[in-house]
Amino acid sequence: MNAYAAPQFSNIESYLDSQLRKSLLRFITCGSVDDGKSTMIGRLLYESKMIFDDQLASLKNESKKFGTQGEEIDFALLVDGLAAEREQGITIDVAYRFFSTDARKFIVADTPGHEQYTRNMATGASTADLAIVMIDARKGVLTQTRRHSFIVSLVGIKHVVLCINKMDLVGYSQETFDAIRADYQEFAKDLGFESIQAIPVSALKGDNIVERSENTPWYDGPPIMTYLDTVEIRSDAKEKAFRMPVQWVNRPNLDFRGFAGQILSGAVKPGDKVRALPSGKSSRVERVVAMGGDLDEAVEGHSVTLTLEDEIDISRGDVLCADNEPAEVSDQFQATILWMSDGEMFPGRSYVMKIGARECQVQITEQKYKIDVNTRAHEAAKTLHLNEIGVCNIALDREIAFDAYKDNRRMGGFIIIDRMTNETVGMGLINFALRRASNIHKQTLDVSKDVRASMKGQKPVILWFTGLSGAGKSTVANIVEKRLTHMGKHTYTLDGDNVRHGLNHDLGFTDADRVENIRRVGEVSKLMIDAGLIVLVSFISPFRAERRIVRQMVEDGEFWEVFVDAPLEVAERRDVKGLYKKARAGEIKNFTGIDSPYEPPEDPELHIETHKLSPDEAADLVLKRLEAAGFLVQPD
CATH class of the missing domain: 2.40.30.10 (Translation factors)
Incomplete structure (x- = not known):
């Protein structure tokens, strides 16, 4: 085979100009494991003469190494670049390849079929205009075929090529082809595709890839390459309203301040009125600056810097929009x-x-x-x-x-x-x-948290007692609250068991329910902080992420993480409720420390080891630390 050679042009500029005028089609191959996606792309690269002689020789050697018989080429090896992919015979990562015909340029994403790597397939689909859905003619429409097709529709792809592959292994049966096509079209009828072109192929043998195959005389549609060259992908991005997220505030000197980004849709030119969101401030475009100089107009896909007539506070992440058609x-x-x-x-x-x-x-x-x-x-x-x-x-x-x-x-x-x-x-x-996002507004109140705390002669704080069941959280919290009450302080205790009798009675003990349990208690604790109280919260609260969320709900210094620590064997010995015994017997599921994890605090404000201290000693330690930090004195 000859190496790929570009058409002859009078100079390199005319060749590059011809390439720029070609339309670009982005597409993916998807489907279940071993349906032939990588082989299909390899065949397309081969047939479009995008493989050099040295690559072809290497590919033949590699094909023999991985078990291909005779002179046949394993085209999948062109795109399965990871060693693990070649050894397992599957695609893991998304492999992007470029190729070109006389009619069009293409960027193809070979996406994995294994269920474990569905996330990689979704990544490849997110920027594609068309999807080639591969189906093994021997297996028909599988669950992963349906999953990938659903994701394809979900991300907005409107055109599908239903590539029924390995027809050589079913004797090029029209009956098999018709049955699979009907099955898929029935499944996909509500997915919103504008077109589904079914094509019988053998990627390995080359049937219906570039030319119509003699092995399928009953098929009168186009081969894959012809279809890809001619399918019309309508893009209305240029017709949509102007949108440009600001990626960078460009300030090379005191005389220039512009906003750089890529235009996602629409067009913009000097004099256009634009609106910055979410602030809602408006101005007019003064200049449209590109690498080669100022532009009279920039359209979808252009990366530019816009300067405005007015000084508006705009930051990275804000969006510049057409003033008369703003985003929400x-x-x-x-x-x-x-x-x-x-x-x-x-x-x-x-x-x-x-x-x-x-x-x-x-x-x-x-x-x-x-x-x-x-x-x-x-x-x-x-x-x-x-x-x-x-x-x-x-x-x-x-x-x-x-x-x-x-x-x-x-x-x-x-x-x-x-x-x-x-x-x-x-x-x-x-x-x-x-x-409700637009209907609900925060009400400003005249009586503030500082006023409420001052009336009580204290600084509000959340004492968040966390630890295993049986570690002594409720016992220590109860003693601390009694002593605070004797000192005339205003407190409230939120205990895990008590809260589950009311506010959280609808929650179980799955990880998801535990997260919601802590979220609700955190919101209640925040309200109590606003009331000026010292709040004692006694919850296992096994996940660091949720304890961190509550910390972030309040101001710095208002959340104290008190790690009530006891070894598991000690907590089990104290098991007055018999919970550990039931968990060990399998009568209680998702029990922290047994079949559900506990993530100990990494840097708590207080670390109390209750197998070394008595409950009274532990409470003394908490109160001494609170007094030293100024929480028990009249705030300024």
Whole structure:
């Protein structure tokens, strides 16, 4: 085979200009494990002459090494670059490849089929215009086929090539092809695809890849390459209103202040009136600055710096919009979430949300339902696990500018990051803002927390007693409160067992319920701090993340983490309620210390070892520390 050679042009500039004029199609291959996705891409690269002679020779040697017989080439090896992928014969990471024909340029993402790596597939789909859904003709439509197709529709891809592969292994049977096509079209009829083009292929043999195969005389449609060259992908980004998230405030000197970013939709030119969100301030564009100089107009896809006629406070993460068609602003939304972590999603836990150039804290406030990818039925669920898709209400710690995902993919899509591990644990699509976000406003009150605390002659604080069941939390907290009361201080104790009789009677002991348990108690504690009280909270509260959330609800110094520490064997000996015995016998599930983890504090304000101190000695230590810190004296 000859190495790829570019068409002859009079000079390099004319060649580059011809390439720039070609349209670009981004597409993915997806489907279940071993459906032939990597082989398909390898075949496309081979047939489009994007493989050099030395690469071809190396590929033939590699093919023999990995068991291919005779002169056949294992095209999957072109894109399965990881050693683990070659050894296991599966795709793990997303492999991006570029190739070009006379008609069009392509960027293809080879995405993994294994369920464990669904998150990688979703990443590849998020920027694609078209999806090639691979199906093994011997197996038909599988659960992972449905899951990937649902994600494809979820992220807004409208065009699907249903590639029914390995037709050579079923004797190029038209009956098999027709049955699989009908099965898939029935499943996909409500997914909102604008087109589904079914093509019978053998990626390994080359049937219906570049030319129509003689082995399928009953098929009168286009081969894959012809279809990719000619399919019309309508992009209305240029027709949409102007949107540009600010990625950087460009201030090289005192005479220049501009706002740099990539235009996501619409167009902008000098003189246009724009609005900065979420502040809502408006101004006119003075200059549109690009690397080569000022532009008369910039459109979707351009990276530019805008200068404005007025001095407006704009920061990274803000969004510049057309003044007459601004984006919406809110801090509460309904969103569709794909969970991508081995650890389950916890409503109430604080995560990091990244949308555009903006990062903020987000809580899943309500898990409304999860979606069965096979039937698309809505199922009741309190949380999401790996690869599950659900619809949730979410709340942010600040307002952001957004468009619904269906209207603007890049203004309505976000990722969720675990604050402890920095792992990307989910991706989400904003459906709409919740009405209560615009209807509810914080009421200003004349009587403040400082006034209430001054009347009581004390500084408010949360004493958060955490530790294993039987460590002595409630015992120590009870003694501390009695002594504070004798001193004339105003207190209240929130005990784990007592709260579960009322406020949290609807919660169980799963990890998700424990998170919600602590979130509610944290909100109540915050209200009591506002009332000027010394609040004693006695909860196992096994997760550091939730204790950290409560700390962040109040001002610095108002949350004291008191680690009531006792070895597990000591706590079990004190087991007056018989809980450990029942947990060991399997009668109680999700019991902390037995079959549910406890994460001890890393840097508590107080560390009390109750196997070394008596309850009275422990209480004395707490009071001495409170007095030394000034919480028991009249505030200034």
